[in-house]
Amino acid sequence: MKDQSRLPRLSRVAVCGGTHGNELSGVYLVRELLKVKKKKKKEEEDEDGGAMSVLLVLSNPRAMQQCLRYIDTDLNRCFTHACLIGPTLDKTPYEMRRARELNAMLGPKGSAGAMDLICDLHNTTANMGLSLITYSDHDWICMHIFRHLQRQIPDTPVRYIHYDVTSKESYSLDSVGKHGFAMEVGPQPHGVVRSNIYTTMKSGVQYMLDWVHFFNSGVIFDGGFMDVFTVVKHIDYPRDGETHNITAAIHPQLQDRDFCLLRPGDPLFQTFSGETLRYTGSEPLYPFFINESAYYEKGIALCLARKRRVKIPSVRVQTEEEERQNEQRYTSEEEE
Amino acid sequence: MSSFSSCQSVREARRVAIFGGTHGNELSGVTLVHLWMKNGTEIQRRGVETRPFITNPRAVEKCSRYVDTDLNRAFTPENLSAPADGQLPYEVLRAQEINRMFGPKGSPDAYDVIFDLHNTTSNMGCTLILESSKDHFNLQMINYIQKALAPASCLVLLNEHPLLKYSTARSVAKHPVGLEVGPQPQGVLRSNIFESMREILKHALDFIELFNEGVEFPPCSVPVFRVSERVDYPRDANGNIMAMVHPNLQDCDWEPLNPGDPMFQTFDGKTIRYQGSGTIYPTFINEAAYYEKQQAFVATRRETLSANAVRKA
Numbered sequence: 001m002k003d004q005s006r007l008p009r010l011s012r013v014a015v016c017g018g019t020h021g022n023e024l025s026g027v028y029l030v031r032e033l034l035k036v037k038k039k040k041k042k043e044e045e046d047e048d049g050g051a052m053s054v055l056l057v058l059s060n061p062r063a064m065q066q067c068l069r070y071i072d073t074d075l076n077r078c079f080t081h082a083c084l085i086g087p088t089l090d091k092t093p094y095e096m097r098r099a100r101e102l103n104a105m106l107g108p109k110g111s112a113g114a115m116d117l118i119c120d121l122h123n124t125t126a127n128m129g130l131s132l133i134t135y136s137d138h139d140w141i142c143m144h145i146f147r148h149l150q151r152q153i154p155d156t157p158v159r160y161i162h163y164d165v166t167s168k169e170s171y172s173l174d175s176v177g178k179h180g181f182a183m184e185v186g187p188q189p190h191g192v193v194r195s196n197i198y199t200t201m202k203s204g205v206q207y208m209l210d211w212v213h214f215f216n217s218g219v220i221f222d223g224g225f226m227d228v229f230t231v232v233k234h235i236d237y238p239r240d241g242e243t244h245n246i247t248a249a250i251h252p253q254l255q256d257r258d259f260c261l262l263r264p265g266d267p268l269f270q271t272f273s274g275e276t277l278r279y280t281g282s283e284p285l286y287p288f289f290i291n292e293s294a295y296y297e298k299g300i301a302l303c304l305a306r307k308r309r310v311k312i313p314s315v316r317v318q319t320e321e322e323e324r325q326n327e328q329r330y331t332s333e334e335e336e
Numbered sequence: 337m338s339s340f341s342s343c344q345s346v347r348e349a350r351r352v353a354i355f356g357g358t359h360g361n362e363l364s365g366v367t368l369v370h371l372w373m374k375n376g377t378e379i380q381r382r383g384v385e386t387r388p389f390i391t392n393p394r395a396v397e398k399c400s401r402y403v404d405t406d407l408n409r410a411f412t413p414e415n416l417s418a419p420a421d422g423q424l425p426y427e428v429l430r431a432q433e434i435n436r437m438f439g440p441k442g443s444p445d446a447y448d449v450i451f452d453l454h455n456t457t458s459n460m461g462c463t464l465i466l467e468s469s470k471d472h473f474n475l476q477m478i479n480y481i482q483k484a485l486a487p488a489s490c491l492v493l494l495n496e497h498p499l500l501k502y503s504t505a506r507s508v509a510k511h512p513v514g515l516e517v518g519p520q521p522q523g524v525l526r527s528n529i530f531e532s533m534r535e536i537l538k539h540a541l542d543f544i545e546l547f548n549e550g551v552e553f554p555p556c557s558v559p560v561f562r563v564s565e566r567v568d569y570p571r572d573a574n575g576n577i578m579a580m581v582h583p584n585l586q587d588c589d590w591e592p593l594n595p596g597d598p599m600f601q602t603f604d605g606k607t608i609r610y611q612g613s614g615t616i617y618p619t620f621i622n623e624a625a626y627y628e629k630q631q632a633f634v635a636t637r638r639e640t641l642s643a644n645a646v647r648k649a
Contacts, residue, residue, distance in 0.1 A: 028577075032603040067627070125521040189457040189521030191624035195580040195601050245370060249527040270527050272371050293523035297399070 003223065005140050005313045008323055010116040010179070010212050014055040014106050015205060017121045019076050019173050020294070021063025022190040025201045026121025030056050033205075052216055054209065055115070059102060059173060062094060067191050069294055070095055076120075076182075079175055081168045084109060099173075107176040110167065112327075117141065118177035119208060121201060124186035125293045127256040129157035130204055133182040135170045137162045137228050141179045143312050144221050148211040149204055156200050159259060161288065161305065162230045183208075187256070190293060215317055223314040229259070229286055229305035236299040238269060238277065247271060250291045250301060258288045262304070269301070343552060343645040346473045349448040349511070349544050353438055354379065354388045354537065356453045358408050358505045359625070360395025361522040364533045365453025365515075379537070381545035391434060391452075391505050394426060399523050401625055402427055408452075411503035416441065431505070439508040450509035451540060453533060456518035457624045458633075459587040462490040462532050465514030466560070467507060469496055474511050475643035476553040477543045484539040488532075491590060492560040493619060493636065500563055500634075513540070519587075522624055552647040561590065561617050561636035568630040570600055570608060579608055581622045581632055589619045593635075600632070 015033065017026030034056050058064060060075050072093035078084075083096060084103050107114045130153065132146050143160065150158040167175065174180030183204050188197045215221070237246040248269035254262070262268075263284045269277040285304035289295060318326065356369030372379050372388040379386045390396055392407045404425035415428045416435050438447045462485070464478050482490050493516070495501050506512035515536055520529045547553070569577040579600035585593065592615045593599070600608040610616075616635040620626060 028580075028603055031576075036604075125524050187521075189519075189524075189624050191522065191627065192457050192622055193577075193580050194622065195583045195586060198580060198603070199583075243370075246367075246525070249367075249525045249530060252527045255526060255528070272367065272530075291524055291526070293521050296523065 003313055004220070005315045006318045006322055007141060007315055008116070008326060009216050009317050010052060010141065011216075012053055012055065012115050013117045013119070013209070013212055014057055014115045014177065015119050015121065016057040016059045016106075016173060018061070018064040019059040019120055020069045020074075020122065020190075021060050021065070022067045022069050023121070023123040023188075024067075024191065024193040025123050025185060025188065025198045027058070027064055028193055028198060029121060029202055029205065030058055032202075052209075052212055055106070057102070057106070059120070060095065060098060069190065072096075075099060076172045078171070079103065079109065079173055080171045081109070083171075102173060103176055106173075109176045115177040116179060117212065118174045118180035119205065120172065120174040120180070120182045121205070122182050122184045123188045123190065123197065124184050124289065125189055126289050126291060127187045127258045128184060128288055129159065129186070129258075130200055131159045131161050131184045131288070133161045133163065133174075133184055134180070135163050135165050135167070135175060137164075137230060137310055139179055140312055140315050141215075142181050143226060143228075143310075144215075144315055145181075145208050145211050147224070147226055147312075148221075149207050150226075152207045153200065153203055157259070159288075160226065160228050162228050164230055215315070218317055220314055220316045223312050225309050225311055227307055228310045229288070229307050231303055231305050232283075232285055234289075234300040234303045235268070237296070237301045238271070246296070248275075248277060251276060254287065254290060254302075256290070258290050259286050261285075262287045343647050344472050345649040346547075346646050347448070347510075347649050348383075348548050349473070350383070350385060350548070351447045352384055352386045352449045352451070352541070352544060353447050353509070354386065354451045354453065355391045355505055356388065357390040357392050357396040358452055359401045359406075359454065360392050360397070361399050361401055362453070362455035362520075363523065363525040364455050364517060364520065364530045366390070366396050367525055367530060368453060368534060368537070379541060381541050383548040384541070384544055386541065389438075392427065392430060401522070404428075407431065408504050409502050411435065411441065411505060411507055415503075434505060435508055441508045447509040449511045449513065449544065450506040451537060452504065452506040452512070452514050453537075454514060454516045455520045455522075455529065456516050456620065457521055458589055458619065458621050459519045460491075460516060460589045460619055461518070462488070462536055463514075463516040463518075463619075464490060464492050464536075465516055466492060466494045467496065467501065467504070467512055467514075469494055469560075469562075469641050471511060472644045472646050473547075474513060475558050475641060476556065476646050477511075477513070477540060477547075479556045479558055479643060480543040480546075480553070481536060481539045482558075484542070485535065490536065492558060493563065494560040494639070494641075495563040497563045500566055547646070547648055550648050552645060555645050556643050558641045558643055560639055560641055561619060562639045563634055564616065564637050565635045566631045567599075567618070567633050567635055569627075569632045570602075577627070578602060579606075582607060585618065585633075586622060589621050590617055592616075593618050 017030030078099035251267035356365030
């Protein structure tokens with residue numbers, strides 16, 4: 001690979017909260033940032049132009065209002081190509097409509113007009129610290145942002161999770177932008193705002209915006225190595241054949257041990273009669289989203305990932321000349 | 337002054353109910369009751385009929401706290417006597433049904449004991465909730481449970497406050513007992529929390545069995561935390577929350593909060609301090625379900641109750 005990657009400026013960034021209406025850090029953080037922005041606008045006649053604009057979005061206002069994850073269907077699964085281009089009818093679920101609105105506002109997904117970077121804020125009941133969740137293991141922008149956060153936030157574990165899914169099949173809000181990730185912070189119960197979790201997320205967003213600003217200003221960020229967790233599979237709870245109710249809970253030795261290696265034979269679940277059920281996979285893997293409340297209905301007790309060391313090149317922003325050349329190439333690709 | 341307390345005669349506790357799913361997303365109780373409805377061996381005791389029961393099945397199905405209105409606030413005299421028509425909220429109709437099945441509230445036919453199983457997002461550990469400081473049967477049962485669980489702790493919350501007291505599902509029984517175990521997020525089942533609740537109930541049922549066999553329980557003291565007031569989040573003119581529970585207070589249920597101590601932190605980082613006149617013991621700190629009830633925490637004061645000796649009548 002090249003030693004240095006020259007990438008287009010990130011002029012338009014979106015920070016989204018309330019994609020799930022009961023994940024409150026993002027809701028309150030976006031509200032607070034909107035307040036600060038409003039106050040700043042009053043105080044300063046001219047917006048200080050700058051190299052970057054930040055759009056603040058509350059993604060699912062109806063769900064936020066009722067403090068629910070969603071009203072009809074999970075908004076953060078509505079951004080596949082197929083969902084976005086479907087017809088909007090009377091019976092179209094609320095979140096499908098909203099996804100199409102958000103796609104028009106922040107996208108359209110896959111086009112030259114889409115946001116340069118989308119950061120979608122989430123909370124989890126799992127003990128995941130701060131996790132950046134993306135679809136790519138070679139998006140140098142996302143990966144450099146991750147590295148920056150990891151260095152700047154020493155007291156919270158910061159990790160990079162990669163879902164190996166094509167752009168067309170990618171289903172979450174962050175996939176609408178040219179670059180994007182979900183910033184997932186936990187553990188926090190849904191419907192609760194914990195000050196330490198809020199502060200972590202606030203720092204995460206601030207450092208991310210700082211990085212983008214430095215990047216746009218021409219700072220060169222050195223390459224190096226980082227750990228990437230690539231999702232392999234998930235495991236459901238054991239369930240009763242008739243009622244479909246779960247018949248075991250996450251084992252006490254696994255509970256809260258996100259990103260601690262799970263080896264074949266390690267305890268997975270504890271049945272209600274006290275029996276230990278063990279991991280029968282052949283490959284040791286890294287568990288995460290352990291006991292996430294919203295995943296019970298999706299049939300997921302935990303997710304499992306492989307960890308690998310990935311080399312990332314140094315990055316710097318393209319010069320204007322390089323950007324023009326790139327645009328021409330993009331246009332001719334589109335025409336093809 | 338009398339130097340001895342007489343032994344109180346209390347009727348046998350023959351009919352006991354265990355309520356789960358009063359809030360449909362508090363999963364320890366839902367899971368235990370489902371388990372025991374399938375196989376009730378674990379909760380059987382000599383001389384007691386123990387009935388596990390899901391109080392709010394529609395909320396359990398949706399995994400939400402309630403469908404129309406909070407079932408655990410619905411057992412008011414007005415609701416219980418309201419004419420049952422199609423207009424009543426689901427939980428009010430349900431309260432009437434439960435009152436028929438396990439009450440009527442206040443009558444001699446009511447169930448002797450009801451245990452109502454709850455979880456909280458607050459760091460309250462194992463908590464038993466009492467509605468009366470004068471129910472000596474309950475006080476003795478709690479004393480027994482605490483001794484059986486030691487060194488693990490099980491604290492007692494007493495809500496006898498005329499304004500803050502509320503009409504619970506368990507209040508239908510002669511001896512209502514609330515079990516509150518946390519911290520656990522709504523919609524999540526944590527193994528350790530589940531097992532703790534199970535153990536509390538085991539000892540509670542053991543006590544009832546012993547009591548019904550005629551064992552006399554001598555006078556004892558029961559330290560409690562008495563509810564004194566409800567403290568809301570600071571809110572702006574539109575009613576939106578303006579601050580979060582301060583990191584120094586978060587997870588510190590049952591610990592003293594002194595005047596001047598940090599209480600809340602605004603979203604831009606400023607500290608708001610407790611300005612009361614004396615030390616309070618907050619609990620239900622940052623309970624998810626209480627944001628809509630305007631409650632950041634409940635303030636309590638420490639007290640020691642005296643329980644008379646009790647024996648089966």
